[in-house]
Each structure stands twice: as structure tokens, then as C-alpha cells.
Amino acid sequence: MSCALRATRSSPSPLYAYVPKGHLSAFAVIWPSWLLLRTLSFRGVVRPDESAEFARPTAAVDTGRAMSRWNRLWRVAELPTTKAGVERAFSYFIAGVRLGTVAQMLPALHIGVATSPHRAAYIACWAAAALASIVGSAVTLVRRRPLGAAASCADFALACLLLVLAPMVLQEGERFGTWVAYQPGYALSVILVAGGVRGRVLWAGGLLGIIAAYTAYLGGAVGGNMTWTALGNILTYVVYALVIRMFYGFTRRIARDADDARAREAELARREEERRAQVLMHNGVAVLRLLTEPAGDAERSRLIDLAEVELRRMRSYLRGGQSRQDAAAVGAGQPVAVAALVERVCGRFADLHVDALLDLGAGLRLAPARADAVERALESLLLNVRVHAGASEVVVHLDQHDDRTWSLTVRDDGDGFDPQTVTPGIGLREVVVGELCRQGFEVDIDAAPGAGTTVTIRSGAEPTATAVAHDTSRGAA
């Protein structure tokens, strides 16, 4: 919206007794709302990199990193929903209002200078207002929060002074409906930005001061219909001051509540983590204690086996393996994300050292029935590794190929077996091979004594997407 400069002396519309009011009213209502919505709609509730504790290195790796930082500085949408983030958003709002006011004042400057009875005084007053707006914006942006009490007090005082001096520097009849008389608009901008000042007395006193100064500004110029216009302008000051004050206060309260909620969440997470660590270490400590006791070779050997199991459990904890169990659940009948499914199953085998490499199949989804078959098969395979293989490393690898087929490989470096002489148990024979083949998968088992076992499950010739669509529709029927 461009500033509707009204330098003519025609009677102003009652709705636009002076132009700044019309312009700033829309500005004052829309921008805070937009700012609040954008801030609250921030994708991640909090970005840890914004807090001092998680501050990133200050040096940029490359230009892209530097550009990213620069962009982030100005992108309101990425401001954190913390108290600090909200204050930063306020600083953008304040700078916008103040610099916007200067922009509105600028086009009418030459007319004001030309028509003013005291040109030098007019220019001095105008310069003081512009300078205060620019300096105030810069300081606010640097501080990343609104101005403090002293600066706000000075702001109010300047606005009052400019209003009181206005009759001396303005020509008769120019006090309404023109940006030549910028003083009321400037005062409104001060009211808008000072809404965030902490002290209620200062805020109320400043507002009353501006109303009193505005009354002095009107002086003998008010008469006839203009009385009601002047009264409307005073009400505008009061209403906007109250609304913007409520906006500042409510937004700060939201941020405070969000910070409190995050602190509570962090505390609960810490307690849960502590509980998990206690549960996890409970058995390990007992085994270590027993290992320090004198014992025979047989007992010690058993204890070492137990220690090995506990060691694997602790390694899994260190890798964050337990969190795999919390993989997102899906709605009934919906295609299932295979990577999440595999992570969930691997999480149930915390005692095995499982490397789950799933990035290449991150987008793979299967119909629920087929996903169930894969889940049971993978669980059965890992159970076999746990019970029979004696493996030190297990790799679970998911790969979705360019032709949309996929494969899931489970490889362990354990004892292996000879497929020619050893009959597979019911788990491998029925749950893995039988059920998977019934679901249309291909299963390949490669094993040799002492060389571990590799089981590869493939989607078969049918492309995944087709299979999902087909199976989903069948399930729905």
C-alpha cells in the first residue's frame, strides 16, 4: 500500500482525518497478526542452534553457509518460538513501523519546507523525528528487543515536543489530512512501538502525554466538523495503544508458556533417560560385580558370556538404539514405511550389534499385509542370529533401486551353516521363506560354515508402487 500523500487543502474525509492514521491502522493491525502467525507457524517448535548452549561455530565453511546465516537473520518464519525469538520479532516490527513512518514523511518534506512559516525550525523538527526513528530502529535491531525504559521515555518526550511545536512550524490549515503535518503520524508510530515497554506507568504516562500534546497541537484549529475528527484521532491513539499493548503482552505470555513447556519436556526427557540408563546398567553392574569375585573357570566363562550380552546392550544404548522402538505407527490399511518398520524390529534386538543402513530405502512403502510378512521374517532372522549365530556384527541393509524394485539384506558374521546338510528350522523355513514367497517376495539364503549368513529378500519382478496399489485395493475390498 502506497502512502496517499494529501498535500492539497481540500477537506479531509472523516475516515481519513489525516492520512497517517489510515495507513498506519492497516499496518498496525495486519503486520503484528502476520508476524504472530508466521512466528507460531514455524516448522520446528524450537531450533536448538538459536540458543547460546548450542551455538554453532561462528566461522562459515563456505559462502553458502554464510548466506544461510544472513538469510536466517532476516527470516521471521525461522525465528524460534522462545522469549528471545519473540523479542527479536518485536524488534523487526518496531523497525518496520518506525522506518515506514519516515518513508511516509519523506515525500511531503519539500512541501512542508516550502510552506512553513519557520523553515529552519520545520527542518530541525523533521530531522529530529527522522533521526529518532532511524536510530531507534537500528538500536532495536542490534539489541534484538524493544527499546528500554529510558529510550522509550525519550521517545515519548520527543513526540510530545514535536506536537507542541507543530503549530509554530506549520502553516494554518495544514494540521489535518496531510503528511506535511507529520507530527500526529509520528506520535502514533511512537505509541505503536512503545506498547512493548515493560513499565505500565511509563506507557500510560507517555500515552497521556501524547494526548495532552495532541490537544495542544490542535489549539484553535479545531472547529465545526473537525472537532469530531480530532476526537476520533484521540480515540485512535487510545484504542491502538491498548490493542498493541495487549498484543505485546499476549505474545510474550505465549513465548513464556512455550519456554516453560519446553523446560518441562526436557526435564521429563531427562528423567526418562535416567530411568532407562538405570534399567540398562542394572544387570551390567551386577555382572561386573560378580566378575570381581574369585570363581572357577566355568563360572567365569559364563559370566564373561553374560558380560558380552550386557556390553552389546550398552552399545546399543549409546547408539540410541532404544529410540528405534518408538518409530511412528501408521493407520490401519495405510502403506507402511519399511525403513521405520526395520528400525522398530532392530530396536527389539538391543543385545545384537545391528547396523541398520536404511537411507537408500527411506521412501519405500508396502501394503500392510506384505509389510507384516517382512516384519515377521526380519524378526525371525534376528532371533536366529541371537540364538544360533554367535555373531559380532549384523548388517541390515535396505535398498530401493532405480527400477522401483527393492531388496532387504540381513548379513551376520556368525557361525553360518551348510545349507546342503543342515535343514533350516521352522522359523527360517516357514516364517521367512514360506510366508515371504506366498506374499510374492524372493528370498535368497547364502550361508557357509564359519562364514556367516546372508539372507536377501527381494520385491520380485513386480514394481513396488504397483504392488502397493494392488495390495491396498485388495485390503480395502
Next chain:
Amino acid sequence: MRPAVAVVDDSPLIRESVGLLMPGLEVAAAVSTVEELVRRRPAADLVILDLHLANLEQQPDVRQGIAAIRAATGCGYRVCVYSQEERRFVLAACLAAGAGGIVSKALPTRRAEELFVEVAAGGTVMPQAVVGILEVLVRRDCITLLSERQRQLLRGRARGLSYAQVAKQLFVSESTLRGYWLELTRSLSDSLRDLTPAEIEHALGLAPGDLLELWPAEPTAPKDWWRTG
């Protein structure tokens, strides 16, 4: 001939146990901080470096992580990280920072010793999780220097297949394959060092900025510090 190693670990237990439990290594120095290593500059074929060197009790402000790797490699040492760290991007970041290998403290000492010898001889030891990351980077054309045979080898190793299994698939001898792997891992490590966090984030589908805190910044960065916690 036994390779001479310098052990940098804040735990006296680890510093002592390397010499006692790994007879294939000659411990030239065992120090608790990388600052002390840099000051003493012992002659060593390999620096066995713990990733988490700071501890509140004795040395809260010492260099660790990426900064420690950089300090050691900056002195011309070949570095092998010996840590309990399991997070895959942290491990990949260590390779990107110049480490020649990463060995888990959870491995049996005999296996760890073999791997240290391999790194001291110029090899590159990568954890399985990092091999997985590299396979993704290659498949998504973030790393493009590989021949078809190298891609097949990486594909097999990412699935955990043994040298024997991959050799059988590729119709080459196991020893030849080991040579290929040595060459391939060096090449991949070099390529990893050239990538920016943004490129890796994009290839792996991570959110922008996810790797910034982990990944090594410019060596000249004023805040050449990296927290592993």
C-alpha cells in the same frame, strides 16, 4: 616390525592397556591430551586418539573431537580414532576431518589391534555405518569418482558382505579385492573431505543445518572447537 603408536586418551586405563593388551603395537607415548602430544612430538607411525578428551575432573578445557584430530594431523601424524562414539555422522565427520580410521572401543582388543596396524600401514578403516553413508553419497551422485567395479565393491561392503563373498561375485581373488578396497576407501575419504555439509544433507534427505554442528568447519575458524557431547 611393530608400528610405533602414540596413545591419546584421558583414561589412564586405556593408556596403559594398549601397551599391555596389544603386543603388536609399540607404544611410543601415552598422553592424556592432544596438547601434550603436540608439545612432545613423539616419533610415531600412528596416533590412537580418543574422541572425548575433556573431563570435568582433570582436564575440562582441553581440545577434543574434530579439533583434536586436526591438531594431530596438522603435526603430520596419521590418526586413528579409538572411541566408544557410535553416532554415524560424528564418525563420518572424523574421517572428513582427516582421520585415517575409526576403531570402536567395543571391539575385541585383538581385532582393534589388527585395525590399528592396518591404519598405521596406510589403510583406511571405516565403520559399517560410515560405509552406508558413503554408498548413499555415491548412489546419489554426490561422489562421482568411482568406476563400475568400485561401485560394486562398495555395494557389497555396505551390505556387510565379506571379502570372500564379494570376490566371488566379482570373479577376483580376495587379496586383489582387499587392494581395491584399500584404494577405494582412500578415494572415498578424500571425496568426503571435499563435500560441504549442505551437499551431504541434501543427498541424505536431512534438514538444512542438521550437520553444521558436527561437521568440521574451516581450519582457520576462530572457534576451532567441537563438542562431541
